[in-house]
Amino acid sequence: MPATPEVEVRRSSRRRRTVSAYREQDKTVVLVPAKFTPEQEERWVQHMVRRLAKREQRRSPSEPELYQRAAELARRYLDGAVRPHSVRWVDNQRTRWGSCTPADGTIRVSRRLVGMPSWVLDYVLVHELAHLLVPGHGADFWELVQRYPRTERARGYLEGVAAAPRLHSSWGTRLDAAGTATDTTHASANGHDPPGDR
Known part of the structure; x- marks a missing residue:
């Protein structure tokens, strides 16, 4: 069974109501609004990691x-x-x-x-x-x-997927291309609780 991927949370002051998650090589990146409390962040991270895993499972035929x-x-x-x-x-x-x-x-x-x-x-x-x-x-x-x-x-x-890591290192900027290669999932943070957890 594969190991649980590392999770990296990135806060953004420009992000107001949405939370996004994607895979970047061997880790999961979760983007959250900067104003989230630690508790809100934890709830959303757990929700988005589960959501991403379910989507990947659907896209991974036996x-x-x-x-x-x-x-x-x-x-x-x-x-x-x-x-x-x-x-x-x-x-x-x-x-x-x-x-x-x-x-x-x-x-x-x-x-x-x-x-x-x-x-x-x-x-x-x-x-x-x-x-x-x-x-x-x-x-x-x-x-x-x-x-x-x-x-x-x-x-x-x-x-494009193969070129993304080279572009990342040559530009010195994080690109989402590697993450979207495997999957990207978004959700609205209305009320700052994951859907179903309110």
Whole structure:
């Protein structure tokens, strides 16, 4: 079971009524109004961490669901010409979104994709499924991948996610891009209590 992420609270005098939370690499960042009392901050942090975890859980299919999703994508976009032997999440891919072994039909998907939009995960699955048919990144490979209609959009999304840490370090400014890659959630702080806790 993964460790509970570190939580960093950032107070803002410009923030009046909203609370936001997102993942930034291995931590959760919660943005709160500067005028919150410590008690209000604690209640909202707990609420937003739970809310973010629930959303991520909805966006994190189990491995059997991941396999079924890949099989359906292969049927829909690759004419059913390939069926993976297995599809699983992995934690050791820090520079790649997915990988496969054509010899045994296995596909591995980076857990960094958890929480990203479903169409981004679908693109990575189609990419790896195409590699089960065609090694390398030649024209025949891209012809298969381009059958997935959101290929260019997903590639742009992933390029932005990959570039965000470099932009952060080169600009010396915190960017939300890394956080929005996994998920961002907002709530209004009317009355300064989390919904359901009033």
